[in-house]
Amino acid sequence: MEKILITGSTGMLGRYVCQFAMEAGLNIFTPKRDQFDISNSSLMESYIDNLQPTAILHLAAETNVDLCERDPRHAGLYNHIATETIARKARQYNAWMLYISTSNVFGAEGKPYYNELDIPHSVNYYGRSKFHGENALRTWCGRNSMVIRAGWMIGGGVQHDHKFVGKIVQQVRDGVSDIRSVTDKYGTITNALKLARFIVRSLEERRLGTYHYTSSGLVNRFEIAREIAEVLSFKGTVSPVVSAEFPLSAPRPSFEGIESIYLPNEDSEWKPRYWREDLREYLKEFSDRD
Structure with missing residues (x-):
């Protein structure tokens, strides 16, 4: 039976994802903070070892851009190291893993738009820490994972x-x-409710690769x-x-607009x-x- 771990399930996006996953009859696990704290690697490892998930939706992150700038160590711990810890465990159990990233990985070049083939270069520590999280995922389970970069999220x-x-x-x-x-x-904006539908569909299809998901x-x-x-x-x-x-x-x-060269035909x-x-x-x- 499928066992799907969802981190950040109480956040704006997480609530939508859980709603649609349950409607689809999926077997989800949504640990509380005292069970799965992304600043505590050993706690996360223990939870994943006990669960042995078949898929992981990693939605949790430190999204406070200014806090990340004031405390780069905090940004690195929450957005990079935590993702690497989870990705290592995903590989151990051959679990498909999804990681939610951000348009903030771009911006330094001053281009109005960036697509999936552009090389990220952020102007702040938040964007850099999220990109390091992407790279950690690709390193540990690149052939069994998906990255979605979202824009300015609206929802809740x-x-x-x-x-x-x-x-x-x-x-x-x-x-x-x-x-x-x-x-x-x-x-560019991202409707969180629509993104959640896309996430659940991608989970069911085990979609692979990197995608930008925003309104045009x-x-x-x-x-x-x-x-x-x-x-x-x-x-x-x-x-x-x-x-x-x-x-x-x-x-x-x-400018931090993103656009997809892969999704428009769907x-x-x-x-x-x-x-x-x-x-x-x-x-x-x-x-x-x-």
């Missing part, structure tokens, strides 16, 4: 969205008069905020500002669309509440 809904979209929605609900958002940082179209934060304001009938103003007005610990690339319910369509589809979770 009313209760669990604490990222950019959720924060803008909250400002609208709080009745602020002016929403300020930056115009000089561009990327380059977008900045200001355009996203303006779209949210329109969908939710915001009565105030959305003001464009530059990122220098919001100083952060970690440098961000001017036709499925999980296939991404243009960013505005995918964003508006997600925002129904908020507008339907009103």
Whole structure:
């Protein structure tokens, strides 16, 4: 019988993945932090030895970009060493392994878009640590693994969205008069719910290789905020500002858009669309509440 280990099952993406995996009748295992702490290699090894999984979906990570910049050792431990530990064990039990990476592995070249054939070169420690995690996976189980690079993740809904979209929605609900958002940082968005469907389908098919999974179209934060304001009938103003007005610990690339050269020809319910369509589809979770 299949035994599928899912790390990071309580995160935004993890909740969606668990939902669809259970709907598909898959036999999943979602350890709690005291059973599977990605900062504790021996604990992870012990759990995997006891379970002997047939597949591992590694969704857990340190995604706080500024924390990673302030503490590179922390970034390396959580995003690189943890992934290497899990990948070694996946190889030991011949388990197929999926790793979720990020568009942040790119950006140093200043190109608007990067595809799967581009060589990653990040401008911050978060992106570098995630790329080292990718390499660890390829080293230990490259012939039995899959990497998915996601863009700016949107999802979680009313209760669990604490990222950019959720924060803008909250400002609208709080009745602020002016929403300020930056115009000089561009990327591509990833609808977490659709990505979760793709992950479960990839698990069932045992898909191999590296894939970029994002909506099409380059977008900045200001355009996203303006779209949210329109969908939710915001009565105030959305003001464009530059990122220098919001100083952060970690440098961000001017462009970190990613696109896939492998997925466009596929036709499925999980296939991404243009960013505005995918964003508006997600925002129904908020507008339907009103």
